[in-house]
Amino acid sequence: MSKKKDLDPVKSGQDKATSVLHEIMSGDPVRIGLSILLGFLIGAVFMVVFDKNVIKAFEDFGTDPSYALSSIWWTVQDGYGALFAGSVINFGADNFVSAIRPFTETLRFAAPLIMAGLGVALTFRVGLFNIGATGQMLVGLAGATFVSTRLQMPIIIHMLAAVLAAVVCAMIWGMIVGLLKSRTGAHEVIVTIMLNYVALSLFTYLLRQPNLLLEENGGGTPKSDNPDGTARLGLLLGPDFQLHYGLIFAVLAVVFYWWLMEKSTFGFRFRMVGHNPSAARAAGIKVENTFVWALAISAGFSGLAAANQGLSVDGGLTTSIEAGIGFDAITVALLGGSRAGGVVMAGMLFGAFKAGSATMQVAGVSPEVLGVVKALIVLFIAAPPIIRAFYRLPVPGPKVFEAAQQAKAAKVIK
Amino acid sequence: MKLEVKNITKRFGTLVANDNISLTLQPGEILSLLGENGAGKSTLMNVLYGLLQPDEGQILIDDKVQKFSGPGEAMAAGIGMVHQHFMLIPVFTVAENVVLGHEPTGKVGNLDLNAARKLVKKISDRFGFDIDPDAKIQDLPVGAQQRVEIIKSLARDAKILVLDEPTAVLTPQETDELMEIMRGLSKNGTSIIFITHKLREVQQVADRIIVIRQGKVVSEASPKASAGELASLMVGREVDLNTSKKAAKVGVETLVVKDLTVLDDRNQQMVNGISFSVHDGEVLAIAGVQGNGQTELAEAILGLRKIHSGSIQVAGQDLTKSNVRQVLEAGVGYIPEDRKKDGLVGDFTIAENLMLDGSFGKPFAKGVQIDFAKRDEIAEKLIKEFDIRTPSATTLAKQLSGGNQQKVVVAREMSRDLKVLIASQPTRGVDVGSIEFIHEQIVAARDAGKTVVIISTELDEVLSLADRIAVMYRGRFVGIVDAKTTREKLGKMMAGIAA
Numbered sequence: 022m023s024k025k026k027d028l029d030p031v032k033s034g035q036d037k038a039t040s041v042l043h044e045i046m047s048g049d050p051v052r053i054g055l056s057i058l059l060g061f062l063i064g065a066v067f068m069v070v071f072d073k074n075v076i077k078a079f080e081d082f083g084t085d086p087s088y089a090l091s092s093i094w095w096t097v098q099d100g101y102g103a104l105f106a107g108s109v110i111n112f113g114a115d116n117f118v119s120a121i122r123p124f125t126e127t128l129r130f131a132a133p134l135i136m137a138g139l140g141v142a143l144t145f146r147v148g149l150f151n152i153g154a155t156g157q158m159l160v161g162l163a164g165a166t167f168v169s170t171r172l173q174m175p176i177i178i179h180m181l182a183a184v185l186a187a188v189v190c191a192m193i194w195g196m197i198v199g200l201l202k203s204r205t206g207a208h209e210v211i212v213t214i215m216l217n218y219v220a221l222s223l224f225t226y227l228l229r230q231p232n233l234l235l236e237e238n239g240g241g242t243p244k245s246d247n248p249d250g251t252a253r254l255g256l257l258l259g260p261d262f263q264l265h266y267g268l269i270f271a272v273l274a275v276v277f278y279w280w281l282m283e284k285s286t287f288g289f290r291f292r293m294v295g296h297n298p299s300a301a302r303a304a305g306i307k308v309e310n311t312f313v314w315a316l317a318i319s320a321g322f323s324g325l326a327a328a329n330q331g332l333s334v335d336g337g338l339t340t341s342i343e344a345g346i347g348f349d350a351i352t353v354a355l356l357g358g359s360r361a362g363g364v365v366m367a368g369m370l371f372g373a374f375k376a377g378s379a380t381m382q383v384a385g386v387s388p389e390v391l392g393v394v395k396a397l398i399v400l401f402i403a404a405p406p407i408i409r410a411f412y413r414l415p416v417p418g419p420k421v422f423e424a425a426q427q428a429k430a431a432k433v434i435k
Numbered sequence: 436m437k438l439e440v441k442n443i444t445k446r447f448g449t450l451v452a453n454d455n456i457s458l459t460l461q462p463g464e465i466l467s468l469l470g471e472n473g474a475g476k477s478t479l480m481n482v483l484y485g486l487l488q489p490d491e492g493q494i495l496i497d498d499k500v501q502k503f504s505g506p507g508e509a510m511a512a513g514i515g516m517v518h519q520h521f522m523l524i525p526v527f528t529v530a531e532n533v534v535l536g537h538e539p540t541g542k543v544g545n546l547d548l549n550a551a552r553k554l555v556k557k558i559s560d561r562f563g564f565d566i567d568p569d570a571k572i573q574d575l576p577v578g579a580q581q582r583v584e585i586i587k588s589l590a591r592d593a594k595i596l597v598l599d600e601p602t603a604v605l606t607p608q609e610t611d612e613l614m615e616i617m618r619g620l621s622k623n624g625t626s627i628i629f630i631t632h633k634l635r636e637v638q639q640v641a642d643r644i645i646v647i648r649q650g651k652v653v654s655e656a657s658p659k660a661s662a663g664e665l666a667s668l669m670v671g672r673e674v675d676l677n678t679s680k681k682a683a684k685v686g687v688e689t690l691v692v693k694d695l696t697v698l699d700d701r702n703q704q705m706v707n708g709i710s711f712s713v714h715d716g717e718v719l720a721i722a723g724v725q726g727n728g729q730t731e732l733a734e735a736i737l738g739l740r741k742i743h744s745g746s747i748q749v750a751g752q753d754l755t756k757s758n759v760r761q762v763l764e765a766g767v768g769y770i771p772e773d774r775k776k777d778g779l780v781g782d783f784t785i786a787e788n789l790m791l792d793g794s795f796g797k798p799f800a801k802g803v804q805i806d807f808a809k810r811d812e813i814a815e816k817l818i819k820e821f822d823i824r825t826p827s828a829t830t831l832a833k834q835l836s837g838g839n840q841q842k843v844v845v846a847r848e849m850s851r852d853l854k855v856l857i858a859s860q861p862t863r864g865v866d867v868g869s870i871e872f873i874h875e876q877i878v879a880a881r882d883a884g885k886t887v888v889i890i891s892t893e894l895d896e897v898l899s900l901a902d903r904i905a906v907m908y909r910g911r912f913v914g915i916v917d918a919k920t921t922r923e924k925l926g927k928m929m930a931g932i933a934a
Contacts (some may be wrong), residue, residue, distance in 0.1 A: 285803050286794040293791065296780045303739060303769065303777040304792035305760030 050363075053356060055408050056401035057370070064394035065097045068386055072096045100386040107380025108373035118261045123376060125264040131372025132271035133326040133346050138353030138364045139278045140322030144209075145359040146282060147315040148295035153198060153213025155347030156220030157191040157320040161327030162342060163227050164190030166234050169248035169332055179251040183332055184270065188324035194220065195320020199313030209316070217347075225340055236337050244339045254332045267329035271368075274325055279361035281318075291315055323347065352399050371395070436462055436497055436513055436594035438626060443492035445478055452478040453489070454650040460595065465617060465627045467641035467658075469634075471669055471866045472837055475650040476630050480597055483628075484516050485509040496595075515588025516597040519604070521580050525573035529566055529583050530555050533590050558586050562619050577724070578609035582616065589625075596620065597628045602636055606724045607894065607926030614640045632669075634662040635895075670867045680878045683902045686715030689886040690736075690855050695745035697728070697735040705731040707910030708745070713855075718877070718887040719915075720901030722894065724929055728910040729890045730772060733859045736888075737769050738762040750854050763792055766854035770844055770861050772890070774837075778844040781833030785825055786814035788832045789847050813850075821846035822872060838869030845873055849880060856880055859890040874900060894922060 069075050078085075078092035106113065108127045114120040137154045144151035164186035174182055198216060201207045227234045228243035236246040254266040282288035293301040294311045302308050330342045349371055356370070357363030374395060378388035401408050408414070438460040445453040452475045460466050470476045481487040483494065485503030494501045496512055503509040506516075523532050530551040539550035555568035564582045572580060581601060588596055598617075602610045617627055617640055631637060637644055637658065644656040646668040654668055666674045690713040697706035705728040713719045721729055734740035736747055738759040746755040749765050757765070771777035779788050790810055793799040798809050814828040823842045825835060832840060841861070848856065858877060862870040877900060881887045891897050897904055898918070905915040906928035913928045 284805060286800045286805055287803060289787070289790075289794050289805060293780055293783070293794075296782045297776070299776050300778060300780050300791065302759065303737070303771055305758070305763045305795070307758070307760075 050358065052405060052408055052414075053358065053363075053402060055412055055414075056398050057356075059401055059408065059411060060394045060398035061101070063397055064390050065101070067390050067393055068100045069093050069096050071387070096386075099384050100381060100390065103381045103384035103386060104373070104377040104391070107377030122262060123380075125258065125262045126376040127369060127373045128268055129264045129372070130375040131368040132267045133329040133344075134349055134353050134371050135271045135365055135368035136274045136329060137323045137326035137346050137350035138357060138368050139274055139361070140319040140326075141350045141354035142357060142359035142364050143278065143282070143291070143319045143322065144315055145354055146295045147291045147311065148298065149202075149209050149312065149315060151195075151198070151209060151213055151316060151319055152351055153195070153209075153216050153320070153347075154323040154326075154350040155343060156213065156217035157194045157323035158327040158330070158343050158347045159217075159220040159224040159340070160194040161187035161191035161320075161324035162331045162338070163224050163234065164324075165328045165331040166245050166248070166338065167227075169252035170234065170246045173249070174251060176251040179249060180254065180266075180332065183248065183252045184325065184328040187328035187331065188321045191320040191324025191327060192317045193320075195323070196313060196317040198320075199316035202316070203309035203312050209312075221340060228339070242339070244337050247335065247337050248332050252332060254329065265333050267333060270325055270329060274322060275361050275365055278322070278364075282361070287314075323350070326350070352395070355399065355402055436626065438514075438595050439493075439495040439498070440479075440483065441493045441495065443479065443482055443489045443494070445482055445487060445489050451650050453482065455492070456647070456650075456652055457492075458645055458652065460626045460628065462594075462626055463621045463624045465621050465629055465640055465642045467629045467631065467637045467644045468647060469631065469637055469644055469656075469665060469669055470647035471632065472864055473866075474647045474669075476647055477599070478650075479647070480516070480599060480628070480630065483509065483597065484514060510588075510591050510593070513592060513594040514597065515585075515591060515593025515595070517581065517584040517588065517599065517601060519600045521584055523572045523580060523583060526571060528569050528571055529575075529586075530568040532572060532583060533568075533587050537591065554590055555586060558589050562589075562616060562623070564616070576609075577604050577726075578606070578612060581605070581609075581613065585616065585620075593625070595626045595628070597630070599630045600632070601629070602631065602633060603892075604725055606929045607922065608930050610636065633895075634665050637665065638662070666867060674867055674871065680900075681882065683718070683881065684716045684884070685902075686717075686884055688712045689715050689750050690888065691746075691748040692736070693746045693748075695732070695735060695747065696743040697731045697740055698743050699731055704743075705910050706735065709907075709910075709912055710745075711905060711912065711915060713886045713888055715886050716881055716884045718881050718889060718900050718902045719905060720889040720891060720897040720903070720918075721905045721907050722891060722897045722925060722929060723907035725892050727907045729907055730859065732907070733769070733772070733857055733890055736762070736857055737767065760795070763851075766852060768848035768851055768853040768856040770841075770848055770856070770858040772859035772863065774840055774844050779832045779840055781831065783832055784829045785818065785823065785832060785835070785843055786810055786828040788843050789814050789817055789850075791847060793847075793851075817846040817850055821849075821876070836866065837864045838866040841865050841873060842869060845876055849876060853880070853885050855886045855888070857888045857890070860892065861889065862891075862893075862896060894925060897925075898922070 075092045075096050078089040082089045106123065108123050111120050111123050137158065140157070141151055141154055165183045168183040168186040169179070172179070172182070194216065198209055198212045201212050202209050225243045228245055229235055231239070234245045236244050256262065257264045257266055257268060282291065290301065290306050290311060293304065294306060294308050298308050326346055330344065330346070331338060334342060353364055353367040353371055356367035357365070374391045378391050381391065382388050440456060440458050443453050443456045444451065456479060458466070468476050468479070478487065482489050485505045485508050488504070494503070501512055503512070524535070527535070530548060533555050534551040539547040541547045552568040555566065558564070559566040564586065566579060566582055566586065572583065575583070581604070585596065601613060605613060614636070617629065621627055629637070629641060641658045644658060644660070644665070646653050646656060646665070648669065648671055653671070656665060656668060663674070692712065693710050695706055695709045696704060699705045707728070709732065711719070721732070723729055731740055735742050738754065738757050738761065742755055746753060748754065749767060752765050754762050754765055775781065780791065790799040790813070794805070798813065799806060811828060817823070818825060818828060821842045823846065824839050832843060835843070845861070856877070861877065862873055865873065877887060877889065889897070889900055901918045903915055904918060904920060904925065906913045906925060908929065908931040913931060913933050
């Protein structure tokens, strides 16, 4: 039967689309590593081509070619060196605290990316494409902001209540998507995109309401108060560092995600539905309900990311507090192959980009290069054939694959 | 036209799918290609039809070397192929389908349907196909659709016709008609390569038989060879084609279906007021040509498909409105007809697939956590017990052969505490060795006092397993008859003629 696929053009077209989608979502580590490398390489080209010193050096190429060539090297080294110094360790610092501060900054930026990334990753593994992390975060922010600015509670309890409010609000928002999908058959991509707009307007509206979220004595700008001191995420390493308790929540989220997906029976059913919904149905699983739960839990992770943002600000918060995390989360999930460990690493990489972009700018390299690198990495992951062509990797075509499995089976029988 | 295939070798990675295969097809000869799934028959035909390029070797037509870079070139050289799944457009007429892709045109480039009709008429009359050029494909029975496929090839002057498992979708009568057509074509000089795994048909129609095993031509056999001999050549060892079973010890009525009506996804009535009951220790086989409502019947019993009217009871428990999980928990085991779609998760390991419907409680789960030690222990046990040939329990299901995949499904379903087993096409696409094994398991379940329902389109399977046979046609049972009923009578019933 399987051979027939090759003969039916319509079917094989569909097969190609689904197999590419599977390849993208499966997150082969080698391919992802190569995508990152290629992204950085092309980013380097951008740096070099638009660098004033290099351009100048090449004007004198005839008289001093070695200088022109070495200027390329120096530019790339300066640029990525600054990224490293700004995100990992600053060897040029005069004391230990400022030397390691860049890494703690990377962690601080990575935490919400990891939490929201886990949420998106969960839906990927159930076979859904949830691009609503942005909206789920905004609704979560509304909940967290209300609890942290309007309610009075003892320290720590207040913070936990605000975090919980963010998670619950986001989950409700996610559940709406699940219910629409399972009851009406609406596609989650469309629903989540549209709900992102709704959430943005809703949050802005709430921020304008004096009796809800608007700051004390606030005027026309939609802006809230600072979260109460009792509700804030405290600093983790003392006043020398900005790193706060959000990181702890991120670590807990990672552990929970790993347990849920790899160890629990829920995760087993999630993955079953993701890989083969009709087999799941025949095994007695209510696939529609699974979608609802998956989207709700996924949104819960985004809610945690929202709490991380909303409970760590100074000077009140506006809609910009979401900081594009909900969108980056999709990338982080893709890059991390939807696995707990992968999402942590991808979140750290993107956190490092955020932490290091300032120092890059100081070093005279446009931080937009990082935007290009980021976008290219995703592009390469989304189009596996490009990476295969660049590195001349073999095609994991159905025929080779089928042959490999037949060979394996033959071996076993012998 | 004479076709020669010389020393064809086709490799996929390290696997040699076709190993130095040579064969000759004389004009007007019917050559049967016999082999198990995965033996390399389809690869060879795809090479012949230009869909695959051979690594070594040549194809010669009338002593001239040919190179096909696609099916178009193969067709132009006179090779036609009738696939198992028809490539017809249901809403088009026969004539339109036949000329699709090389339409005759009039003076101003308009489609000349009259020429197309004449062409169909000419071929149809010449071979006695009895096909109306203006009939819509969707209104034709399957056997007639297959003849349209043959006309399509003949309209392109095919001198060599490749028929790939052509009888899989036919009733026994339609199969006989096809055999007649094949003989007629060969008399007129068309050569035919007939791919099948049904030994009876090979014996009936082939001039010569070539047996392929593991990519190699292992022998040439005469159509006079016995079925047992042919099967042994195909598998490479002695096989016992008859499942021996003791007389049934029939117990109480366990599965009771009353006035069941089921609709398909397009709200067509597929099961049409069926009533039957099956007892403990008994195998009821539901025979019939594919697409007569068997799939919907099985899905309705399992709770996968909503029941329109009627009722289903298992051991006195009413399951009419139950969902799948409740049906499974009531002790119903299910071997779906399409294991890749409904029976397995290809990207899961064997161990995971063996617990597919067991994630809700013991023995696989402790609370909400999977009991990995227990799961692996059970997997090891079932792999041994059900002879699943795999390197390990962590091998992905999609890497197994069809037979071993099916054994995983059978192992999972049979290892539960069952009252009723519903097995839909339990041995489709499965090698002969595994067929033997799965049949033994089914008979063992019956002897252990389980209620067994087999749904099969293969008469051989039905006859070797059944205690009673129900024949299904257009959503109804034509009759429920004794297992000793003759093939001819069953064949008639499969065409809707009541006994």
